[in-house]
Amino acid sequence: MNRVVVVGASAAGLTTAEALRREGYAGGITVVGAEVHLPYDRPPLSKQILSGEWEPDRLPLRPAADVDALGLDLRLGVTATGVDTAARTVATDTGEQLAYDALVVATGVRPRRLPGATAHVLRTQQDALALRERLRPGRRLAVVGAGFLGAEVTAVARGLGCEVTLIEPASVPLAHAVGAVVGEVLSRAHVEHGVDLRTGVGVVAVHPEGVELADSTMVEADDVLTAIGSVPNTEWLEGSGLPVADGLVCDATCRAAPGVYGAGDVARWDHPSFGVSMRIEHRTNASEQGLAVARNLLSPDAPRPFAPVPYFWSDQYEMKVQAYGYLRGHDAVEIVEGDLAERRFVAAYRTADRLAGVLTVGMPPRVLRTWRNAVAGGAPWRDVVAGPGGLAVV
Amino acid sequence: MTFHVELDEPRCVASGQCAVVAPDVFDQRDDDGVAVILDESPADDLLDDVREAVAICPAAALRLVEG
């Protein structure tokens, strides 16, 4: 094997390329990236970049010289348009056919949009800078969608002195993801910070003057951000025969077909210890999965299942939210440490009879580590609810 | 004659050398290593160590003053 093509030049794609080199692979690596920038870090976009604390020069994942040292055939500003798995070629919008022995699909996701006038979205550097340009004291911002991204942007915009209306069709923001109790606590922070929070109301359309809600009221705004989730970038795989269903469908070793692997936000795979098909849009997962793909790609006869403990963090106002495990589809939530009212707590999530995940706010690293180990070890739920000391020994 | 130790905290670069040479008088904060004075008026038998700590402090952030 001497031709690897990686489509996607963000965290997952770059990590895959780096890990291939480190594992001693000396053949060609072509990395195709739709954005013109060298690989950069996305979590700061909705945090330090949007707030103006950082300039974009702090975003690159690696200094340019280090990327050079990898000896990549780096095609930035180029979009993959199709793949022929029989001929093993990737077509690009520059009209090229890139031949591969192994293909890594790491094309990420793009923001879902609403019908109507153009609203801001937040995925790329340009998106963040365009929105930041507009966030001035007194400006009115409407944020559609009170998920983690919408909540972070709301918090930053309030910090910059904007008037913010946060619109969420569900009656409790984030309830589907973290449960109603925790969702309620997180959303209360918005109200306390002077956000006009509208829950339980759908959005009909975005107009130049604001957002039209399903109850036919109009939220007037100078700018609108839609943060209503994302769509995996898999259109270019259509007709390739590769399995696509809300992401590229991979097995437990992140392999979608012979010689084809998926990594990062776009990849769906069977998580061996949680026993579900997952697709995770978390920053650290992109790196971990890139690493796993590089290893498995180089050892196709002895592939290892990819079994991470998913992790994400989110900064909202003075709160640092961190979560381990797989919270979606949980059966029950219990506050096992701290105090909801003080916004210092650990919430444990039960799926069937095991601890599936934890979400923490304002807890010190030592506490987090203990809980992470409990999730990683698949701790039985009865140990979790055994009360103080029940898990202290984990 | 009594002496006491003063720390100009904003200057401290947390090199911790005071805590090496006079561990009974100085410590370092856990989160960022900034010096902490444990004993503001050290006993006479500690003064030599304290003088050395003052002399080697790379940020010139420590002072031993009389009174």
Add this chain to the structure above:
Amino acid sequence: MTDTVLTDAAHPMPHITGYPAARDARCPFNPPAEVRTKTSERPVTKVQIWDGSTPWLVTRYADQHALLTDPRLSIDETLPGFPHMTRGRSETAKHTPPLITNTDAPEHTRLRRMVNMPFSVKRVEALRRSIQKIVDDLIDTMLAGNGPVDLVKALGLPVPTLVISELLGVPYDDHEFFQRNSNVTVSHTATEEEVAAASGALAGYLGELIDRKMAEPEDDVLSELAAKVTAGEMARMEAVIMGVAILIAGHETSANMISLGTLVLLQNPDQLDALRGAESPKAVAAAVEELLRYLTIVHTGVRRIALEDIAIGGEVIKAGDGVILDLSAANWDPEEFAEPDRLDLTRSARHHHAFGYGAHQCLGQTLARVELQVVYSTLYRRIPTLRLAVPPDEIEFAFEGVAYGLRSLPVTW
């Protein structure tokens, strides 16, 4: 390079010599004679460096002590007139992000406090046991074979890398990769491409490790850097650069001190005997300080630029002038250290400038001290018959770097 004579109309000075000056191969541990002469005759004087510019050279201990805590001197290497070490450094300085090595207070204070915890005295002391085990294991390996061995490869280089692996939190499985590549980055024989490839591979590796430790924190430095990335206190790239800097900065210098210290002790058998018999940790610690002073391996001067006029040593350093502070000269200043040519492990030398002085004093000094204390108190006791395997004049020095050292040190027992 040496003995270039220039005349400068504004500052007529008879002898502007080239800097750095070459050491005398016959007494390689001594700072060059022409630099030592300046300490006594012209402690603040102009020298000419690689780009033809003529910054000030400060060689007296007391002057350095004053200047290195003087806020009128800046380490901002992007300022025009900064006396860069090499052409390469002057090029990279333009693109280097703010680091503890190129910023002044208050930015420097903020950055330094951010990266300081791993080097706190408590944290380093907690590593002492692991460091002892690392040294013991390496000596076991030496003794399991037959001499001669190259002490640079057998002990000098591996001790600091293994210690740094431990500190950073590099998984044991990756030690071989880590050691191989970091040795290339400090090698005196590798090509520029090899060094670039190795440091690129290390940076990539550390970046991935930081990403992993964001999700799976442990009790180590990379986990702390990762936590700073998720806290938004550091950009991810800055954390990687810091990780690489910790690795490289602590590697070559400690390695050089281990091998040079052994060489100088073997040439001073009475001092070696005293060290071998030293009972108290204080005596060992004092010996380390004296070896640090005597060897002062960072021998090409630390560099600064004046922000305002500064009167010192009978001269006026003008705003915008470059300033070079030769640490070895200060550590051999007879006004501060009596009989500086004499290695005296019992002298009180702890205030030396081997780690520099001022806010930019070596971040890893506590770690370096513990490493050296462990090595010097272990090696010569475990191998009392340790001796050079070649005549002393065949030992090859490497003088060309920022820190001088040995290419190899063949020893037997």
